[in-house]
Every structure is written in structure tokens, then in C-alpha cells.
Amino acid sequence: MNHSKVSYQPFPVELKANPNWRFLVVSRVGDNSLHRQWIKPASYKNYDLYLEYYGEMPEQYKGESEFYGWEKKGTKWPRMHQIISQMGEAIFEYDAVWFADDDLSTNAYAIQTMFQVFMDNELKLAQPALTQDSYFSHLIAIENENFVLRYTNFVEVMAPIFSREALRECWHSFVKSQSGYGLDYAWPQILQCEKHEIGIIDAAPVKHTRSIGKGDIYKQLTVSPQDEAARLSKEYNVQIPFQYGIYGGVIKEGRGYNSPSVAAHIPSDVLTGINLLSGTPQALLQNGYFVTNYLVKMVNSFLTGYEVESQSLLSGKEVDVVYRLLQMAQKDSEASVAVMDQLLQFNDDVILNAVQKFEDSELHLLNLVAVHFFINNIADRVLVYLTRALSLNPKDTDTLYNLGYVLYKSNESELALSYLNQIEEKDQDTLDLIALIVQ
Numbered sequence: 001m002n003h004s005k006v007s008y009q010p011f012p013v014e015l016k017a018n019p020n021w022r023f024l025v026v027s028r029v030g031d032n033s034l035h036r037q038w039i040k041p042a043s044y045k046n047y048d049l050y051l052e053y054y055g056e057m058p059e060q061y062k063g064e065s066e067f068y069g070w071e072k073k074g075t076k077w078p079r080m081h082q083i084i085s086q087m088g089e090a091i092f093e094y095d096a097v098w099f100a101d102d103d104l105s106t107n108a109y110a111i112q113t114m115f116q117v118f119m120d121n122e123l124k125l126a127q128p129a130l131t132q133d134s135y136f137s138h139l140i141a142i143e144n145e146n147f148v149l150r151y152t153n154f155v156e157v158m159a160p161i162f163s164r165e166a167l168r169e170c171w172h173s174f175v176k177s178q179s180g181y182g183l184d185y186a187w188p189q190i191l192q193c194e195k196h197e198i199g200i201i202d203a204a205p206v207k208h209t210r211s212i213g214k215g216d217i218y219k220q221l222t223v224s225p226q227d228e229a230a231r232l233s234k235e236y237n238v239q240i241p242f243q244y245g246i247y248g249g250v251i252k253e254g255r256g257y258n259s260p261s262v263a264a265h266i267p268s269d270v271l272t273g274i275n276l277l278s279g280t281p282q283a284l285l286q287n288g289y290f291v292t293n294y295l296v297k298m299v300n301s302f303l304t305g306y307e308v309e310s311q312s313l314l315s316g317k318e319v320d321v322v323y324r325l326l327q328m329a330q331k332d333s334e335a336s337v338a339v340m341d342q343l344l345q346f347n348d349d350v351i352l353n354a355v356q357k358f359e360d361s362e363l364h365l366l367n368l369v370a371v372h373f374f375i376n377n378i379a380d381r382v383l384v385y386l387t388r389a390l391s392l393n394p395k396d397t398d399t400l401y402n403l404g405y406v407l408y409k410s411n412e413s414e415l416a417l418s419y420l421n422q423i424e425e426k427d428q429d430t431l432d433l434i435a436l437i438v439q
Helices: 076-093 108-120 164-176 183-191 225-235 268-278 288-303 318-331 333-345 348-355 362-375 379-392 397-409 413-420 428-438
Strands: 023-029 048-053 067-070 096-099 125-130 147-152 161-163 198-208 246-251
Touching: 023 076, 048 076, 076 096, 076 164, 096 108, 096 164, 108 125, 108 161, 108 198, 125 183, 161 164, 164 183, 164 225, 183 225, 246 268, 268 288, 268 318, 318 333, 318 348, 318 362, 333 362, 348 362, 348 379, 362 379, 362 397, 379 397, 397 413, 397 428, 413 428
Parallel strands: 023 048, 023 096, 048 067, 125 198
Antiparallel strands: 096 161, 125 161, 147 198, 147 246
């Protein structure tokens, strides 16, 4: 046998639960491949599997898939291009094709779900989300448990799913990058999709089990992945740094804020924004870059201009939303103003209950909220937070100064001085304010 050639088994007997849907999973696999997880439970397997093995034992996985080949040389995407060339029109008989890395942990049920969501929502390009314990390169790909899928402008090269039509348009690009870097920027440009045709499927997340940059692919590269990304970005007119986008999504029933009573009264854009926020994993809220460059922009774009009624339509869950907003504001000063703007929508009881969850920084947050309301000329709400702060610590310098300043601006000079004079160690700002009031 000439092992330098790809060998194919005959086309399989139909295995599909739905004969109108034909799916293919293609993976280039090594000795530590996780593909055996993908075919169990067998009753849920509704796709054909193509394995191309690149290890030292040509028949390592032969008989474990509908199609099998062996080729040591080459990296994933140039090899995918070659496989499509050799399969010809046969590959375009499938409704959707998933090109999966071999270090993804998932199962047949999740893969079936992934394909079903893909087809039901008429997507052209998508990927399964990554579980929250995955190794990841792109924060946008991390699973949001409130969604079935999120409509995006990005799908990464680790695990893209193409519709038949999208694959026809994109497959010629596969040969342009050894590492795959830059292809994920190029595909949306090639397809010119509508905003609801590209997505990340949260209903069927997979776990990426290998550290980024540790795969066998990196040993074979003859060019820098970053140079490949820069070249393709220029070729396809993609602005770098890339601006990730979320354009909406399908919210899971019974999750987050997706109840009939809520949906009947709250615009869909607002529901999307609230669910993006409430479903964001806790760990990502501690990532300042993610908060500033992704989450704040996305949430603001959906929530701007909407006022939450005092009698909650959100089933009492506003406290959770405000709590996460405050986490974001506290983590990253650049994001603080944009995040705090969203607090204007919520009533004082909700905000106070959320602030109370921050045992170590409650005092600071009360002052932060008060100052933001003051800047936005909502004077009647400012004292609510400052008086609460004062009750926690009657000697807190920031609280006493803020009370003095707000009261001075409200023409309550005598009362303002009574608070300012309680400050034990007066800095120059305090002394200047006292002098301004008494002159």
C-alpha cells in the first residue's frame, strides 16, 4: 500500500436519523485524538466521520470512521483543501460539514444538537461554543449558558461548521494558511453574510483540551502564524485589531430572562443584552480586556435607551444584572463610565441590594454610584447612596467630602460644612471647598 496517498473506504450506508439531512465531520487526527468520544452514544450519531491520521502507524484508526486516510505531511487547512479536491462533488452532497480539531471533547448527542441548531437557524458558518473550562484564544467563543446561539461576525479555525453553499465559497481559501491564522477573519468577508447567518452555538459546547500553541501543527510551520494572519487580513480587507461583534441570538427557554411575561414587555434587543451579561461566566468578568473591549460594548449596544420599570418584569433578577455591572465597573476603570451608565435604568432598591453583595468594597461602590448619578444630574438619587455609605462608616473621608460637595451644590452650605468639618485629615481639596463655602 502506498501510504503517501489518502485511501477512502466506500461511501457508507445511510446512518442518519433524518434522511433529508446529511452531515460530515472531518478531522486530521494524531495519536492522542479524542474522536472516539464523538461517536458515542451511537444512537445519536447522525453524521459521517472522515479521519485523516498523521501519525506513524498508517492503520491506527482504520475502521473507526466512514472515511479514512493517512498523510503525515501537511497541516490542517492545506490538507482539508486537498481532501475536498479529491472528494470533489461528493463533499457537496452534505448539507453541512464540521472541520474539528482532534483535541475537542464532545459526544454524538452534542454533535447532533450542534447540526440541528445550525440547520434550524439557517446558518452559513458557525462553531460550537467552548466550555468554560476550555483552553481558548478568543473570549467571544466561551459558552454563554443563556443562549442556544449568538449571532456573531467571527468563527475560529478550531471548529468551523460550513453549510454546503458556504463551503463552496470558502474552501479555496483553506490552502492560504498553514497555521489557519487569518482564515477566520477571511471567511465572513468572503461570504458577506447577513448578521443572522454566522453564529456561535452555545447549546452544544465542546471542551478544548490542549493548551494554545502546543499542538503538533506548530512543529510543521515554515511561516509565522501572525504573519499569515496579517497577510490574509490585508488580502481580505479586515481591520486589525479585529472588532468582535454580537448581533443578537436565540435565548434558551427557561434560562436567564426568557419567560413569556418578560418577552411580552421587553424589546428583544434588551433581552439579548441582559442575557449576554447575566450569562457571562464569572471568570470572564475578572478579565479587564474582555470587559472593556467586548462585553461593555456589546451590552451597551443592546441596553441603551431602555428603562426597567420599578415593578420588575425581570422576575426579581435585576439584582444579578446590577451585581455583574458593578463587577465590571470595579474591575476596569476604562469600562467604568460605560458600565455605570447602565445603572440609570434600575431603581435604588435593586442597586443597593446588589452593592450589598460586595462586602469588601461596598463603601467604595456606594460613593461611585452616587458620584455617577450626580454627574448625570440625578440629584434626588445621590443622597440615597451617600447616606447609606455614611451609616456604614460615619468617619469615611470620601463619603463626608462627597456629602459636603453635593449639599454645597444644592445650596445647603451650613449642612455641607457640618460634614466637611468632620473629616479628620483634610487634604487640599477639602480645605479649598471649605474656603469656597465660607467666603
